[in-house]
Amino acid sequence: GAVVSQHPSRVICKSGTSVKIECRSLDFQATTMFWYRQFPKQSLMLMATSNEGSKATYEQGVEKDKFLINHASLTLSTLTVTSAHPEDSSFYICSARDLGSTSGANNEQFFGPGTRLTVL
């Protein structure tokens, strides 16, 4: 149980185009999903917290108009990188918190496999 998928796993796009990344919780409902960014050989940096039915909360320094987040249902959140540039190339990872987890005491986040974005 508690599987999170991401699609696509890898994407290459031209500079100036927009790219949408999907994050799905496959066997549980998630009111909250998190989007992280990871540069090569670096740690994960939280970009934003996505809440179902409301606006996302962005971390300091993350441009909300550039990284559009939509959390339209309890099982799907999308991250759209608008007008992508080479510096946006990175590994994007989402995680989801299980709404009905019996181990809610630790509010465990389940992570997706990541999406590698390369902007040419």
Add this chain to the structure above:
Amino acid sequence: GEDVEQSLFLSVREGDSSVINCTYTDSSSTYLYWYKQEPGAGLQLLTYIFSNMDMKQDQRLTVLLNKKDKHLSLRIADTQTGDSAIYFCAERITGTASKLTFGTGTRLQVTL
């Protein structure tokens, strides 16, 4: 502030124990976690410890927490080649809606 530090690299021989260390600065941490990341993949939760505990053991994994020194460690007994990965510690701060702050990551290399 939130700052979580780890040593970058650790090499051990198969069968030996590995100890990965982590220091954090925020004393408001409620839970501390250890995650494993294999190349090109997402994160797998290995274990976690609540901040009022000193130690937690789970099969080959032992987590030690020194809250006074804000030091967390993960010991892997009988390290195997399949344990080769990057290990991240992470802390969750009270009242931050489950937001996690990750450490810098330690690359564990297991040699034969």
